[in-house]
Amino acid sequence: MSVYILRRMLLLVPVLIGVAIIVFGMVRMLPGDPARAMAGLHATPDYVEHVRSQMGLDEPLPVQFGIFIRDLMRGDLGRSTRTRRPVVEEIWPRFINTLQLTAIALALSAVVGIGAGLISATRPYSLYDQVSMVLSLFGVAAPVFWLGLILMLIFSVQLGWLPSSGRGTLWHFILPSVTLAAHSTALIARMTRSSMLEVLKLDYITTARSKGLSENVINFKHALRNALIPIVTILGLRFGLLLGGAVLTETVFSWPGVGRLMVDSILARDYPVVQGSVLLLAVLFVLINLLVDILYAFLDPQIQYE
Amino acid sequence: MMGFFRSKAFRRLKRNKIAMAGTICIILMFLVALLAPQIAPHDPFRTDFFHTLEGPSRDHLLGRDDLGRDVLSRIIYGTRISLNIGFISVAIGLVVGLPVGAISGYYGGKLDLIVQRLVDIMMAFPGMLLAIVIVSVMGVGLVNAMIAVGVVSIPTYIRLVRGSVLSVKNKEYVEAARALGVSDKRIIFRHVVPQCLAPIIVQSSLQVGTAILWAAGLGFLGLGAQAPVPEWGAMLSQGRGYIRTAHHVTTYPGLAIMLAVLGFNLLGDGLRDALDPKMDK
Numbered sequence: 001m002s003v004y005i006l007r008r009m010l011l012l013v014p015v016l017i018g019v020a021i022i023v024f025g026m027v028r029m030l031p032g033d034p035a036r037a038m039a040g041l042h043a044t045p046d047y048v049e050h051v052r053s054q055m056g057l058d059e060p061l062p063v064q065f066g067i068f069i070r071d072l073m074r075g076d077l078g079r080s081t082r083t084r085r086p087v088v089e090e091i092w093p094r095f096i097n098t099l100q101l102t103a104i105a106l107a108l109s110a111v112v113g114i115g116a117g118l119i120s121a122t123r124p125y126s127l128y129d130q131v132s133m134v135l136s137l138f139g140v141a142a143p144v145f146w147l148g149l150i151l152m153l154i155f156s157v158q159l160g161w162l163p164s165s166g167r168g169t170l171w172h173f174i175l176p177s178v179t180l181a182a183h184s185t186a187l188i189a190r191m192t193r194s195s196m197l198e199v200l201k202l203d204y205i206t207t208a209r210s211k212g213l214s215e216n217v218i219n220f221k222h223a224l225r226n227a228l229i230p231i232v233t234i235l236g237l238r239f240g241l242l243l244g245g246a247v248l249t250e251t252v253f254s255w256p257g258v259g260r261l262m263v264d265s266i267l268a269r270d271y272p273v274v275q276g277s278v279l280l281l282a283v284l285f286v287l288i289n290l291l292v293d294i295l296y297a298f299l300d301p302q303i304q305y306e
Numbered sequence: 307m308m309g310f311f312r313s314k315a316f317r318r319l320k321r322n323k324i325a326m327a328g329t330i331c332i333i334l335m336f337l338v339a340l341l342a343p344q345i346a347p348h349d350p351f352r353t354d355f356f357h358t359l360e361g362p363s364r365d366h367l368l369g370r371d372d373l374g375r376d377v378l379s380r381i382i383y384g385t386r387i388s389l390n391i392g393f394i395s396v397a398i399g400l401v402v403g404l405p406v407g408a409i410s411g412y413y414g415g416k417l418d419l420i421v422q423r424l425v426d427i428m429m430a431f432p433g434m435l436l437a438i439v440i441v442s443v444m445g446v447g448l449v450n451a452m453i454a455v456g457v458v459s460i461p462t463y464i465r466l467v468r469g470s471v472l473s474v475k476n477k478e479y480v481e482a483a484r485a486l487g488v489s490d491k492r493i494i495f496r497h498v499v500p501q502c503l504a505p506i507i508v509q510s511s512l513q514v515g516t517a518i519l520w521a522a523g524l525g526f527l528g529l530g531a532q533a534p535v536p537e538w539g540a541m542l543s544q545g546r547g548y549i550r551t552a553h554h555v556t557t558y559p560g561l562a563i564m565l566a567v568l569g570f571n572l573l574g575d576g577l578r579d580a581l582d583p584k585m586d587k
Contacts, residue, residue, distance in 0.1 A: 011426075014423050014426075014427075015423070015426045015427055015430050016430075018423070018424070018426070018427030018430070019427060019430050019431070022427065022431075026439055026443050029443045030442060030443055031443075031445065137568060137571070137572070138564065138568065140567075140571060141515065141519075141564045141565075141567035141568035141571055142560075142563075142564045142567075143519055143522055143523065143526075143539070143542075143560060143563045143564065143567075144523070145523065145526045145539075145542065145543075146542060146556070146559075146560030146563065146564070147560075149542070149546055149549055149556050149560070150557065150560070152549065153549055153553050153557075157549065157550050239432075240432035240433065241432065241433065241434070243432040243434075243435060244432045244433055244434025244435055244523075245434070247434060247435070247438065247523075247527065248434075248523050248526065248527065251526070251527060252546075262435075262438070263438065263527050263528075263529070266438070266442040266529070267528065274439075274442065278431070278435065278439055281431075281432060281435055282430050282431045282432075282435070285430060285431070285432050286430045289430075
């Protein structure tokens with residue numbers, strides 16, 4: 001097992017290097033001149049050149065990449081061209097906000113999704129099952145930003161129950177996290193249902209039943225454990241989609257997260273911040289996937305670790 | 307292709323009511339897109355500053371937007387854009403992903419290793435994030451949004467095609483073809499890939515829905531279609547400022563997106579069940 005985990009971690013190295021190259025390359029391909037942006041609108045050409053050499057932008061690309069990696073190792077992502085503050089300081093608090101939102105949404109979709117799927121699977125084709133499966137079809141198809149606006153319209157504009165934007169109290173979490181979780185909840189519910197139905201057909205469940213075990217013991221102790229295996233993989237993949245959805249959710253609810261920061265920075269051509277946010281989100285996603293693979297190995301003893 | 311309509315899979319698909327609902331939804335979308343100039347009650351670009359944000363009425367069934375344009379007509383014309391987005395981005399994913407995946411899977415070895423690491427790297431970025439970054443490099447706009455969504459789907463296709471090719475390439479009939487001296491290119495594209503079509507068709511149907519959803523997201527963020535193009539996501543984004551007073555400007559384009567995506571998802575799910583070889587008995 002530890003060999004498997006080690007091998008899986010070694011595989012990360014080329015991926016992380018590739019991610020760094022892509023982020024570095026893309027930011028260099030972005031339209032506009034970062035030195036001019038940094039120097040300001042009214043800077044003299046001499047000063048722009050000065051800033052350019054200060055930022056290392058007059059060096060050949062491989063040297064620039066070397067500098068980029070060296071600074072990265074030190075946790076230095078440069079300075080924002082808009083606020084002049086270090087990118088790390090700009091991104092970090094917003095990153096925490098995004099992480100909170102996605103973590104809550106992930107937990108919500110796991111609990112509600114698995115729960116709803118389980119109930120559906122234990123009484124297939126019942127009214128409950130049919131209603132929840134139709135709901136989940138719509139949940140998968142509804143655009144997250146539209147759902148957010150509709151929930152906002154109902155619960156904050158018309159009913160006045162919940163705040164429509166910003167953060168502060170726990171109440172502020174409800175609409176954004178429900179919005180973000182909807183798509184994943186729907187998918188997980190469908191996955192759980194089909195996975196459980198699949199497992200419940202197997203021989204060992206029939207054996208358990210013939211031993212006279214109660215339905216609850218069979219469902220929760222025997223079937224769920226095996227049914228969860230594909231769901232765990234999905235949960236990991238969902239995290240990436242949640243991060244993407246977070247950009248949209250943050251925009252709808254004016255949530256000060258890193259996704260919104262990234263889009264704002266793209267529109268304002270604040271490329272150091274774009275670079276930093278993309279890098280951070282990609283690395284996070286890679287690490288989550290690693291975690292999922294390891295978890296998967298624990299859950300499924302059939303995986304071979306050569 | 308004609309063979310498909312006589313196959314068991316097609317008969318199974320026809321019996322699947324949910325998949326048929328999806329198909330009808332898609333056919334309706336095509337009709338609306340095709341007949342947009344005939345169906346649309348008004349010019350989707352004509353502004354009327356004396357009647358902005360009017361609610362639904364007999365003359366304007368879904369109301370007017372912030373510039374007084376007819377929302378229904380804009381949604382009708384938007385169908386053309388969304389269908390284009392869906393099919394063009396899937397075509398981009400297929401054109402690159404299918405040959406790369408097939409060759410990578412068929413030859414294996416170092417080439418396969420390199421391709422797989424590249425796929426790993428692309429998949430290290432959450433999809434929407436990668437699309438946003440690509441759009442920001444290429445410049446904001448509808449065409450670039452389509453390309454970005456298409457490019458993001460490439461690694462998925464590579465994985466899918468590679469996996470299916472791996473499961474087929476050691477079958478006896480492929481070995482027989484090789485023994486007869488058939489060229490690799492011919493084996494891959496005439497004998498191996500056609501056997502792998504089922505998962506590719508299913509994925510493509512689902513991908514059309516995903517592409518519509520993502521491009522609408524880019525439009526909503528201001529990175530996709532720009533005004534005055536009646537793209538659904540951009541329409542929604544324009545209307546969101548008026549959600550308190552005139553929610554029809556946001557509600558209906560969103561409904562249109564949802565129905566379109568639902569149609570392709572239902573068809574995709576139905577196709578998956580129908581093409582499942584386990585069902586062939």
